[in-house]
Amino acid sequence: MKSTPSKQRVRSTPRFDSARCKNCGLCACVCPVASIEVPASEVPILLEPDKCTSCRSCEFICPDFAVTMAKA
Amino acid sequence: MELWYTHLMRETIDQDSLLVQGNRACALGALDAGVRFFAGYPITPSSEIMEVMARELPAVGGVFMQMEDEIASICACIGASLTGEISMTATSGPGFSLMQEAIGYAIMAEAPTVIVNVMRMGPSTGRPTTPSQGDVMQARWGTHGDHPAIVLAASNVADMYRLTIAAVRFAQRFRMPVIVLADEIVGHMRESFSPEIAGRYRLTSGDFDFTETYIHPEMVREVHPPHELGTLIHPHVTGLIHDETGFPTNDPKKSEQFLRELHDKVVHHRGELCLYDVKNVGKGRVAVVAYGSCARSARAALKLAEQEGIPVEVLHLYTLFPLPVEIIQELARRVEFILIPELNLGQYAREVRRLAENWTTVVSMGRIDGNLITPRDIVDRLAELVGKYESA
Amino acid sequence: MAEGESSVAEQEPSVAEPRTIDHYLHTDRFPHIWCPGCGLGTVTAAFLRAALELGLEKDRTVVVAGIGCSSRAVGYLDFGTVHSIHGRALAFATGIKMAHPEFTVIVLTGDGDGAAIGGNHLIHACRRNLDITTILFNNNTYGMTGGQASPQTGMGGYATTAPFGFDEPSFDLCRLAEAAGATYVARGTSYGVRQLQKLIRDGITHPGFSFIEAVTQCPTEYGKRNPPKGPVQMLENLKEKAISRKKAEGMTPEELEGRIVTGLLHRDESVPELTASYARMLERIRKSADE
Structure with missing residues (x-):
């Protein structure tokens, strides 16, 4: 049976694990669309999920293994 | 064979x-x-x-x-x-x-x-x-x-x-x-x-059969689970103090327990580990405790000393550590003094002395000129000591 | 289904589910000991993604480390791992690989562990061309002991043991490894993580001794005394300094001063790998014994 794929691909966006994150800010620094904000002493926030290109730069740079990509 | x-x-x-x-x-x-x-x-x-x-x-x-x-x-x-x-x-x-x-x-x-x-x-x-x-x-x-x-x-x-x-x-x-x-x-x-x-060769300490090969003998019970790499448990091996999982711990109780267990596995099995040979058991007024090349001289000195009227017991140690505590203390109870010929300035004599000094005198005979201690050297020293103790 | 119940089917992970690097991590030991913004985790993650790409098996892979911040990585990795003694990881790894050539053996070391106290073992491991992949995390300092000068601190760098500036030059570790006989030599940075992952992956598949220098940032100990300060600034600095081997080729030594040349720097597949040549020697002896 053929499923009907939606035209709009559901993209993966970063999820930040609060138990692992050490709040260093590297993810925000490498984000090519400047869409991550790291509030002091808090887990990063994806400001505009629509702008995210799922490039995984934040995931790859994270030294704390705290970023995973997941579909919305 | x-x-x-x-x-x-x-x-x-x-x-x-x-x-x-x-x-x-x-x-x-x-x-x-x-x-x-x-x-x-x-x-x-x-x-x-x-x-x-x-x-x-x-x-x-x-x-x-x-x-x-x-x-x-x-x-x-x-x-x-x-x-x-x-x-x-x-x-x-x-x-x-x-x-x-x-x-x-x-x-x-x-x-x-x-x-x-x-x-x-x-x-x-x-x-x-x-x-x-x-x-x-x-x-x-x-x-x-x-x-x-x-x-x-x-x-x-x-x-x-x-x-x-x-x-x-x-x-x-x-x-x-x-x-x-x-x-x-x-x-x-x-x-x-x-x-x-x-x-x-047969030793006093037991019938350890040296001709048999012992590949992978049974481990003593105090050993922690062996960490063999390349197995399904793919373990972590570390020089840090660790617990039963193999991972580091700073827990004082676990640290002490681990270190004590490392010691226990040797102390509990001292009987098995201490290899020795005694010659002339109970027949000597004096004793020689020796190991290595000096033990050979001591064994030869035994006959020579007997001929010269000095009954001597020889304890030849094959295991230096763990210390054969009981063996040395039993010996100390039966003899007037213990002579320890060594090619150093009395390293092992110090160990024997602290075990035996409650019961007997321990005399170190060290030689550090690069020559061996001969059977004659030992007998001469024994005669000297016997004379000294008899005149005392 | 009532709460608390679960079927067997639910407990078994779906085969199709893509693995993440958590597959190779003891996540129960997190958070790890590294400081915020330290690049060691980034490099470790790049290694683990390379391991995922290659599908390394946990019980056939042995990761050996020495002592220091970088070497603490093995405490989080779910392979056979050996946290050995300072500087000697390569000597341990040599014993493991020679005893079991079928294992994939990886060594994680640092600039102090690998280039100072372990420098002798490093050059001899390169010379032997044993199939071991060494990832040297270079953060220009001894982080764990509090920011002392390492061979890679660099002229003019500051450290607790170089309070007036370090006056010794550094090694070019990649040129050292190549001269000593390593048959795969590469350099990456914790900024260029995709490149680093590829370099590590290719190093693992290379049949011979692979040396990969991963230049990374220590914001706590090195960054505290040497500009620029802060993890983000240090990472951006790495980005600016890094230059590909191709681009570097046409540049003068003066132009390359202070730059980090990255990429595959040397590869030679003509040198026999040690476990293979040892096996051939055993075969020769067996044949001559039969005759």
């Missing part, structure tokens, strides 16, 4: 005379005990051990590595040991000093390996081809921290063979490094030897 030794081995042993050098007998013992990984670095007076291993190990499918230094040698041995191989290295005093940190690691990580130290005169380069027993305390306390030690001492060529086998067995059974000490003279002298000759 049909020797399984390869065609190469026949070249190593002069078949006509069966005269074998101590260092070669050590290598033969290692091969018979199942050692299949040897890493070493050349150093007088132990190099022949690695030369024989270089020739023979490939022939039995084993691995021989000449490393860049003694540190690398013992580390490679520990690495191989962690994968389940039976490993060994050989060296002399200066190289043995370089190995000390890794010996501590092997104790902590419970990695079995054997280190043969053919002792030269020291400190430093000293006199490399001169016999000495100067590394006794280094063998016991060389690495840092509180730690147990198993140290054996060879007195002749047959000992080099059978104590190497015993060392491999102990290393596997207790999962820790075992040190075999030999004076330069024991490593370099040649004697009539075959495994059968070695098998004829």
